[in-house]
Amino acid sequence: MHRETGKMPTKKSGAIEDLLTAMTGRDRRESIQSNICTWCGSSATQFKSKLSEKEYTISGMCQECQDRAFSEKGSDDDNW
Numbered sequence: 802m803h804r805e806t807g808k809m810p811t812k813k814s815g816a817i818e819d820l821l822t823a824m825t826g827r828d829r830r831e832s833i834q835s836n837i838c839t840w841c842g843s844s845a846t847q848f849k850s851k852l853s854e855k856e857y858t859i860s861g862m863c864q865e866c867q868d869r870a871f872s873e874k875g876s877d878d879d880n881w
């Protein structure tokens with residue numbers, strides 16, 4: 802069991818939370834508390850920065866999914 806950080810999911814409006822749950826089929830709060838990515842289902846324990854870690858408590862996205870979702874720096878793959 803990895804319970805070293807004990808992240809607390811942020812509180813969101815119920816509507817957004819319901820939407821996320823509907824979209825991903827996973828309960829966001831439950832996933833975050835067990836350090837599971839709500840998007841890809843992998844374990845979400847490694848983050849590049851505090852900001853990414855915070856983002857995880859908001860969106861439930863692991864580092865990898867965050868990188869994919871916020872590839873705003875337009876690095877190598879911007880041919881979507």
Ligand SMILES: [Zn+2]
Binds near residue numbers: 841842862864867
């Ligand atoms: Zn993920």
